[in-house]
Amino acid sequence: MFKADIFPSIRIRKTPFWDRVVEAGVKSCSVYNHMLMPVRFETYDIDYFHLKEHVQLWDVSCERQIEVTGQEATKLIELLSPRPIKNLRIGKCLYFPVVDQHGGMLNDPVLLKLSETRYWISIADSDYLLWVLALVAAYNLNVKVFEPDVSPLGVQGPKSDELMSRVFGSSIMDLKFFEFQAYEFAGKEHFVSRSGYSKQGGFEIYVEGFENGIPMWDTLMEAGEDLSVRAGGPNYPERVEGGLLSYGTDITLNNNPFESGLGKYCDVNSTPKCLGYEALKRVFENGWEREIRSLDVEGDKVPLCHVPWKVTADGEFAGNVTSITWSPGFKTNVAIGMIEKEFWNPNTEVLVHAPDYPRKAKVRDKFFI
Amino acid sequence: MFKADIFPSIRIRKTPFWDRVVEAGVKSCSVYNHMLMPVRFETYDIDYFHLKEHVQLWDVSCERQIEVTGQEATKLIELLSPRPIKNLRIGKCLYFPVVDQHGGMLNDPVLLKLSETRYWISIADSDYLLWVLALVAAYNLNVKVFEPDVSPLGVQGPKSDELMSRVFGSSIMDLKFFEFQAYEFAGKEHFVSRSGYSKQGGFEIYVEGFENGIPMWDTLMEAGEDLSVRAGGPNYPERVEGGLLSYGTDITLNNNPFESGLGKYCDVNSTPKCLGYEALKRVFENGWEREIRSLDVEGDKVPLCHVPWKVTADGEFAGNVTSITWSPGFKTNVAIGMIEKEFWNPNTEVLVHAPDYPRKAKVRDKFFI
Structure with a gap:
């Protein structure tokens, strides 16, 4: 690979916690929604x-929100996704695959219902705001989107x-998975949800106001000193073994939600x-x-994956692996791939063409958890 | 600032030339349209x-193209921008500010007319594709966009x-500024335009096919050995002194084209x-x-600019500086800023609030060229 600085500019936005x-000694970072995202502080x-043992603060400011407010907010939201929102209650989060007219995935956000006329779309890495704004322009909808x-x-x-x-009082323990509620901090209300981009449990604090970032960070760090709290970020092995998809990596506009394993x-x-x-009904x-699958890949630690790696079975094309890394917990290489129908059944033996040498692999029935 | 690797993933795409x-020893890079962009090889x-003296190869793969093809291609293009395309000939490029229904800038691409029913929109750093695709979906236009x-x-x-x-024969010298034509290389046609993100003259080769990247690079490097050709990238001081705007840095959705200095x-x-x-007519x-201005900023080399720096005049708010750096050629700090009307006249004296100490500055009538 290569070693290079990221050139600092306004275009690649600094976060409130930066x-x-x-x-805290960030060692590796990414750029996500035109914003810096720290992903490594020691080794992965x-x-x-x-x-997996303690607690970490993650600067995931780059999970930007699209706010949709107004009389036609629900009407607009219903245009976006094949997931029904009819029974969605205020204070609930919903994993919300959003598609174009051909059923192609435009993003895989989480939807938060703040009121009957107000939503947040908490987005993955694409300027989905532009799609939503264009629909507002074209259909002349009575909403504010920003x-x-x-x-x-x-x-x-x-x-x-x-x-x-x-920090927020013991009532926060009552918050169920994918529920959120407003909590006060520094004289301001901030939504807190039980959610996050790991399988280790936890919360996301939607910090309101750039200026409240550092005080929030410092308060949590101080309160958690004896809990070994420290800075962290989305951990590549943990997300891949747990099957947390990355939009732009594992799924793109070329995939529909069924292929993306989001049919349910x-x-x-x-x-x-x-x-x-219409398009998705046909699908x-x-x-x-083809469909997203977890794979268990033999051999020693794989190199870094910067382009899709071909998967074959008996010389036939069987798909691509898009995320792959050594799992220090499961002591094997774990992967996410888009596998062709003929080969997607559990225990199918395939070959993953890593750039160093091809490795035997097995398609799994579920992710590593 | 900070030193950190960029985490390699498929989401941050590798280029054909990478x-x-x-x-070539890239030292600093950026992420632009979900793709790596090299910006520094030695010092700036x-x-x-x-x-300014020789010739450089720039990997600007991140200038992605949006292809619009079909019977209603021109109809779609006319929705996008306040710049007329009625007289645009095939083989011409056009700087093409694109706006939403409120006149806000969504991107500042270059438009290439390939035929009467085929265009490329060569975009700056935003997923403008999503805006265009949404209009196609909403208006049900008979075009292919990809x-x-x-x-x-x-x-x-x-x-x-x-x-x-x-490399391409001497006929390429006849190409005028912002004209393009197809040239053959390795048995394939590639468009070449006289254009580029510097004020030093040059071309952009729209390399067709990922697999042709390395052969094209190697051929140019070999042919230019005695011309001191080497790898380069958009050079921060050269672009700021020359007034080449950066979408997301100097102009955003909050600015209209008039504010962006693109009224002409x-x-x-x-x-x-x-x-x-309607919105732009009102403006x-x-x-x-407020409007984009060039500024000449006194004092020694300014630090790196990662957030807008406030500009004042006699204690009053006068705007923001968004790009600023030492120019080794003009031996002064050069800046691009959005300056309030009251202060935008040439030679107005202002104060730029750099994070180290405030510096006297002068609003200029034009950029440094």
Whole structure:
């Protein structure tokens, strides 16, 4: 690979927590939604075991929000996704695959219902705001759509309940998975949800106002000193073994939600207002040719994966691997790939063409958890 | 600032030229349209003087193309911008500010007319594709819109005519500024335009097919050995002194084209089909409150600029500086800023609030060229 600085500019936005991230010794970062995202502080292995044992603060400011407010907010939201929102209650989060008119995935955000006329779409890495704004322009909808000054701070790991209780009070323990509620901090209300981009449990604090970032960070760090709290970030091995998809890596505009393994979130019959309704109904009825799978890949640690690696079975094309890394916990290479129908059954033996040498691999029935 | 690796993933795309970029010793890079962009190989100063004297190859693959093809291609293009395309000939490029229905800038691409029913929109850093695709979906237009497998390679600097003649033949010298034509290389046609993100003259080769990247790079490097050709990239001091705007840095969705200094490209009277027509007509008639300006900033070298720096005049708010750096050629700090009307006249004296100490500055009538 290569070693190079990221050139600092306004275009690649600094986060409210960034000064603390630098002080914590960030070693590797990414750019996500035109914003810096720290992903490594020690080695991925050390970060991984710490995350599974203690609690970490994650600067995930780059999970930007699209706020949709107004009389036609629900009407607009219903255009976007094949997932029904009819029964969605205020204070609930919903994993929300969003598609174009051909059923292609435009992003895989989380939807938060703030009121009957107000939503946040918490987006993955694409300027999905532009798609939503264009629909507002074309259909002349009576809504306001914009990116609010909100920066999520992840609190992830098994000790996150304890840490969050100390700062926000023990009532936060009652929050169920994918529920959110407003909590006061520094004289301002901030939504807190039980959610996050890890399988280790935890919360996301939607910090309102850039200026509240550092005080929030410092308060949590101080309160968690005896819990070994430290800075962290989305951990590559932990996300790949746990099957947390990365939009732009594992799924793109060329994939529909069924291929993306998100079929269970698509009720194509009850969402006729979705722009992709007709297309997805056809996919649902006729079936699809490939789907996301977890793979267990033999051999020693694989190199870094910067382009899709071909997968074959008996010399035939069987798909691509898009995320792959050594799991220090499961002591094997774990992968996410888009596997052709003929080969997607559990225990199918395939060959993953890593750039160093091809490795035997097995398609799994579920992710490593 | 900070030192950190960029985590390699498929989401941050590798370019066709990337192996050569790494071999050339890239020192600093950026992420642009979800793709790596090299911006520094030695110091910015060394790169700057080399660019002004010799010729450089720039991996600007990240200038992605949006291809619009079909019967309603022109109809769609006319929705996008207040710049008329009625007289645009095939083989011409056009700087093409694109706006939403409120006149806000969504990107500042270059439009290439390939045929009467085929265009490329060569975009700056935003997923403008999503805006265009949404309009196609909403208006049900008879066009195909997609990102082709095309990666621009910049050939920039005073010796670029000589280098390009050697590879593509001397007819390439007849190409006028912002004209393009197809040239054969390795049995395939590639468009070449006289254009680029520097003021030193040069070309952009729209390399067709990822697999042709390395052969194109190697051929140019070999042909230019005695011309001191080497790898380069958009040079920060050269772009800021020359007034080449950066979308996301100097201009955003919050600015209209008049504020962005692009008023001369907007004929709001003759482009009623543009979605921002009504809004921009109002701006044109009523005037605007701030506009992009070049500034000459006193004092020694300024630090890196990662957030907008406030500009004041006699204690009053006068605007923001968004790009600022030491120019090794002009031996002063050069800046681009959005300056309030009251202070935008040439020679107005202002104070730029750099994070180390405030510096006296002067608003200029034009950029440094």
